[in-house]
Amino acid sequence: MKALTEHLPVEVMPAPSQVSIPLVQHMGKAARPTVAVGDAVKRGQLIAERDGAIGSNVFSSVSGVVKEIDKKVTPTGSALHIVIENDGRDDGVYFEPLQNPTARQVIDRIAEAGIVGMGGAGFPTDVKLTPKNAVDTLIINAAECEPYITCDNRIMLDYTDEFLRGVRYLATALGLKKAYIGIEDNKAEAIELVSDAALFSEEETGIEVVVCALKTHYPQGAEKQMIYAVTGRKVPVGAIPSAVGVVVCNVHTALSTYYAVKEGEPLYRRIMTVTGEGIVNPKNIWVRTGTLYGDVIDFCGGLRQDRRVVKMINGGPMMGTTVSGSTVSCTKTTGCLLLLTDSEASTLSPSACINCGRCAKVCPMRLMPMYMDLYARGGDIDTAVKYGLSNCIECGCCAFVCPAKRTLVQSFRLAKKQLKGRKK
Amino acid sequence: MSYTVSSSPHITEKNNSTRRIMLDVLIALIPCVIAATVFFGYHVLINLFACAIACMGTEILTGCIIKKSFSRDSLHSSTAFDFSCFVTATILALNLPATMNVWGLNIVVGAATVFSFDTVIVCFIGSIFAIAICKMLFGGIGRNFANPACTARIFLLLTFASSFVASQTLGSFGFVASTGATWLGSQYKLTDGTTLFNLFIGNVGSSAVGETCVIAIAIGYVYLSLRKIIDWRVPLMIVAWSAVFAFLFDATIVQQLPLDKGLLNALANVMSGGLLFGSVFMATDYATSPNTFPGNCIYCFGIALLTMLIRVFAAYPEGMSFAILIMNCVVPLIDKYVYPKPFGYIGNKNKERGL
Numbered sequence: 001m002k003a004l005t006e007h008l009p010v011e012v013m014p015a016p017s018q019v020s021i022p023l024v025q026h027m028g029k030a031a032r033p034t035v036a037v038g039d040a041v042k043r044g045q046l047i048a049e050r051d052g053a054i055g056s057n058v059f060s061s062v063s064g065v066v067k068e069i070d071k072k073v074t075p076t077g078s079a080l081h082i083v084i085e086n087d088g089r090d091d092g093v094y095f096e097p098l099q100n101p102t103a104r105q106v107i108d109r110i111a112e113a114g115i116v117g118m119g120g121a122g123f124p125t126d127v128k129l130t131p132k133n134a135v136d137t138l139i140i141n142a143a144e145c146e147p148y149i150t151c152d153n154r155i156m157l158d159y160t161d162e163f164l165r166g167v168r169y170l171a172t173a174l175g176l177k178k179a180y181i182g183i184e185d186n187k188a189e190a191i192e193l194v195s196d197a198a199l200f201s202e203e204e205t206g207i208e209v210v211v212c213a214l215k216t217h218y219p220q221g222a223e224k225q226m227i228y229a230v231t232g233r234k235v236p237v238g239a240i241p242s243a244v245g246v247v248v249c250n251v252h253t254a255l256s257t258y259y260a261v262k263e264g265e266p267l268y269r270r271i272m273t274v275t276g277e278g279i280v281n282p283k284n285i286w287v288r289t290g291t292l293y294g295d296v297i298d299f300c301g302g303l304r305q306d307r308r309v310v311k312m313i314n315g316g317p318m319m320g321t322t323v324s325g326s327t328v329s330c331t332k333t334t335g336c337l338l339l340l341t342d343s344e345a346s347t348l349s350p351s352a353c354i355n356c357g358r359c360a361k362v363c364p365m366r367l368m369p370m371y372m373d374l375y376a377r378g379g380d381i382d383t384a385v386k387y388g389l390s391n392c393i394e395c396g397c398c399a400f401v402c403p404a405k406r407t408l409v410q411s412f413r414l415a416k417k418q419l420k421g422r423k424k
Numbered sequence: 425m426s427y428t429v430s431s432s433p434h435i436t437e438k439n440n441s442t443r444r445i446m447l448d449v450l451i452a453l454i455p456c457v458i459a460a461t462v463f464f465g466y467h468v469l470i471n472l473f474a475c476a477i478a479c480m481g482t483e484i485l486t487g488c489i490i491k492k493s494f495s496r497d498s499l500h501s502s503t504a505f506d507f508s509c510f511v512t513a514t515i516l517a518l519n520l521p522a523t524m525n526v527w528g529l530n531i532v533v534g535a536a537t538v539f540s541f542d543t544v545i546v547c548f549i550g551s552i553f554a555i556a557i558c559k560m561l562f563g564g565i566g567r568n569f570a571n572p573a574c575t576a577r578i579f580l581l582l583t584f585a586s587s588f589v590a591s592q593t594l595g596s597f598g599f600v601a602s603t604g605a606t607w608l609g610s611q612y613k614l615t616d617g618t619t620l621f622n623l624f625i626g627n628v629g630s631s632a633v634g635e636t637c638v639i640a641i642a643i644g645y646v647y648l649s650l651r652k653i654i655d656w657r658v659p660l661m662i663v664a665w666s667a668v669f670a671f672l673f674d675a676t677i678v679q680q681l682p683l684d685k686g687l688l689n690a691l692a693n694v695m696s697g698g699l700l701f702g703s704v705f706m707a708t709d710y711a712t713s714p715n716t717f718p719g720n721c722i723y724c725f726g727i728a729l730l731t732m733l734i735r736v737f738a739a740y741p742e743g744m745s746f747a748i749l750i751m752n753c754v755v756p757l758i759d760k761y762v763y764p765k766p767f768g769y770i771g772n773k774n775k776e777r778g779l
Binding site: 147224225228234235236237239309310311312313315317318319320321322323324325338340344345346347348351352353354355356357360364365366367368370371387388391394396399400401402403404405407409410413 | 426427428429430431432433434435436441442444445503506508564565566567710711715716759763764765767768769770
């Protein structure tokens with residue numbers, strides 16, 4: 001499934017005539033707009049600033065005029081969007097590039113450039129880089145275990161040098177002399193290229209980069225599983241990685257860190273994979289944040305007319321969220337736009353659980369999905385928690401193997417929401 | 425154009441469905457059906473057919489009654505079409521004698537029974553009991569607390585105790601036809617080469633036609649294990665523990681055999697009765713076995729212990745189905761207390777320290 005795009009070098013998608021930039025592209029509170037309708041903005045100009053400790057700055061991805069500030073649909077709900085009409089001049093404003101930055105400078109730059117975890121969660125990277133516990137290990141999560149997605153793989157192949165420099169900036173920020181890159185062994189080319197390049201560039205910076213080839217096994221890229229595979233440490237139940245002295249960052253976060261530090265470029269664009277049987281020309285592309293899915297699809301040749309596209313997914317097939325229409329915008333965390341046809345997507349309706357126990361066998365967190373589902377649906381959240389509900393990482397392995405096609409993850413998400421609501 | 429909005433994951437494993445699993449179990453049962461037909465005659469197929477029809481009909485009917493709707497939709501959504509009722513039917517048919525004589529309705533020509541109406545009626549009663557009472561009343565597929573076929577067999581065994589006599593084999597392939605007495609029921613438990621060979625190929629009298637042929641059961645076991653339908657360790661654990669207890673109880677305590685004879689006795693014990701058939705096809709039933717490997721260890725130990733206790737010390741020569749039924753009832757308890765600790769579990773002490 002990765003074969004659709006893994007051999008395609010990254011192309012640059014031209015800026016669309018209009019972008020619609022959501023102010024929630026990260027975990028935490030929405031950013032506060034700093035521009036008003038009618039203002040002229042430049043590419044890379046701050047248009048909404050961070051509000052609170054967990055949050056992020058948002059930048060314009062084109063130069064032009066603010067046309068509208070309004071609430072619109074995002075993949076996970078709704079948020080204020082700033083709509084900017086592109087004047088085509090593409091004037092940019094950047095930060096001052098940094099030479100040999102200190103840890104503090106890197107962290108400050110990451111904060112002001114609006115860099116967040118670009119693997120999908122969107123947690124502010126500067127917060128991650130200033131953990132409460134002492135950290136001795138930096139892991140770059142390059143597993144990319146989800147089927148179809150290839151953008152991290154392409155970054156490592158096409159931007160090897162930039163990526164490795166970014167990794168070293170992240171290590172610098174944490175005051176470390178060593179960083180690990182965990183790559184699944186189905187990306188042999190990337191493993192070889194990155195290992196060689198890491199050896200070459202070690203001397204000038206004094207930071208060692210070690211590539212760990214990991215078994216190709218979904219969900220190898222899940223944070224806790226990645227940490228266990230690379231360091232052998234188990235993150236305690238309910239704790240974050242820094243509890244065992246580890247910080248995990250995504251490949252693209254490292255790349256964006258490079259651009260922010262070395263070139264002063266704020267985060268207004270990213271590399272994404274557009275794929276699935278439903279698209280005419282699957283591609284890996286540089287896309288500006290705020291570009292509508294519809295524009296991305298047009299750039300990739302449109303939808304295939306000979307197939308029936310049933311699902312448009314923001315993210316991968318295992319953990320991505322579906323969107324109902326193509327008026328949703330790309331954000332800092334949109335790593336993949338997946339168009340699944342009826343032959344790829346699961347469309348069977350669920351039947352009764354036969355208690356086969358396959359879900360428990362495949363659960364990477366060693367939970368009991370069949371009982372969690374049974375009790376969650378019955379309204380007995382406490383018993384569902386006993387069987388592990390609150391430790392569920394929603395990877396989807398259980399629902400993938402379920403012969404009865406039960407919508408397990410859906411019921412866990414709902415039950416978690418109910419649990420959260422009850423605690424308040 | 426708008427698209428389907430749903431929760432992840434958006435793809436599922438291909439060629440994986442409840443029906444596919446049940447089909448695999450049916451495929452695994454084919455060798456046993458063939459062996460039973462060879463050794464006990466065409467009556468086996470008649471019984472199988474009767475059970476299949478009765479199970480399917482009962483499942484459709486009870487489903488509609490429970491839903492209080494006989495519309496086309498409720499017929500279409502019936503769980504009867506996932507083939508699980510055929511699995512129950514096949515296992516039940518293989519757990520009955522080839523022919524029974526209860527009401528004297530059999531068509532007998534000379535000394536041979538040509539068509540056994542009695543057995544067909546018994547098959548119907550057993551099927552209705554298995555599906556309506558054991559399965560559907562407890563919530564249908566996946567929610568039954570006991571194996572339907574196993575419970576139905578015990579129900580029939582207790583109800584028609586006097587008619588549940590072991591069928592004798594036909595003497596196919598030039599083998600000497602068996603007398604009908606099972607190895608477990610015979611007074612002098614011989615363990616010479618011929619006896620062991622007959623036990624192995626299945627040329628022994630039995631009140632459950634499908635359980636005699638070791639080869640056929642082994643083929644089914646290998647198929648189910650390779651297809652990963654069952655956990656291959658479960659039948660092995662039951663057989664191993666049973667051999668241990670057979671040696672302890674039967675050979676050592678009761679018969680006080682010397683070591684070599686005792687080991688042969690344990691081997692014969694394992695190969696006779698419903699032990700192998702039950703451990704492969706009945707003890708591995710999804711709904712009625714624990715969902716974890718440690719849980720299964722307890723379950724297998726319990727089945728083996730109870731089987732041998734009943735066989736050696738109780739009034740019934742055969743104990744497998746009773747043992748399975750009893751352990752089925754223990755399964756909810758096992759699953760309540762034996763479940764895996766989540767990845768990264770650190771115990772309560774550390775949790776209090778706020779880690």
